[in-house]
Amino acid sequence: MKKTKEIILDTSLSLFNSLGLAKVTLRTIAQKMEISQGNLNYHFKKREDIIEALYFQLVGNIDKSMANNTQLQNPFELLANISKTLMTNFYEYRFFLLDFAQIMRENEKIKGHYMELSKQRETQFSVLFESLVKHGLMREEILPDEYKNLYKRIQILGDFWISDAEILNSKITKKSISTYGVILSQAIFPYLTVIGQKEYTAAIGEVF
Known part of the structure; x- marks a missing residue:
């Protein structure tokens, strides 16, 4: 009980x-x-105490789910599974993304923790992009900070996809996870080499 x-x-x-x-x-x-x-x-x-408890409950759930993805060898399958894991958990706690700006304005503890997570994710994506370039799956950068900005676009999509789904659809459902998961994962596709695009297509089809 x-x-x-x-x-x-x-x-x-x-x-x-x-x-x-x-x-x-x-x-x-x-x-x-x-x-x-x-x-x-x-x-x-206070109500803020409940919001904080739910936030750290969400973070704990994500950490547990992410641990199951660490054994994957294919980088695109890993990327897709991480995206699906994050989006599935955020769907279950979707009010955080729907009221994202308000929560960040009003709760310094949550904002501070989120900022640290953002820095960690940026580092992780930077390592991933460098590995993909090294193995010939992703092209070299052409523009200054091109892949730093690619990560930023992925971050923005990840933080606000539920708001878009809420506005454009009468109701958010779990089907939205697959729809927006594909949209999010395709952000990397134009930067891949021919070999990378083939591996991406095969891996993504297994996840979404």
Whole structure:
């Protein structure tokens, strides 16, 4: 049986995903659970405490999922699986991306942690791009900071794809993960060599 704190987080996540941050208060969560707000405050003093707990719960889930991808040898299959892992987890916690700017403005702890993760991801992608170039799967850079900017485009797509799906579709579904997963993964395709494009096509077809 789940503890009250776990039920609060589950209920909050469901409400945040369905209604958005603006419409969910501690009272909303307490009413949904049919408990007093005092009982809720015993576990979480502020709504921001719940948001932080959900954020680090999401990060933990991603870390566990990513660990399963480290054994993959094909770089394109690895890239596709990482993208799918991230997008699947963000779908489950989609309010973070739908209310991304607001959360980053209001919560310094989450913003600070996110900025550190962004730096780590940029380094990881830089290593990946260098490896692809070294093995003849990706061409050399032509423009200054070309691959640094490629990573930035991938990051922007990754952070805001759910907002695009929400705006253009009446409802976000798990099918959106495959649709936007292909869009995201294709960002690298124009930079690949002929050999790289063949390997990419074979690998991506197995994932999305």
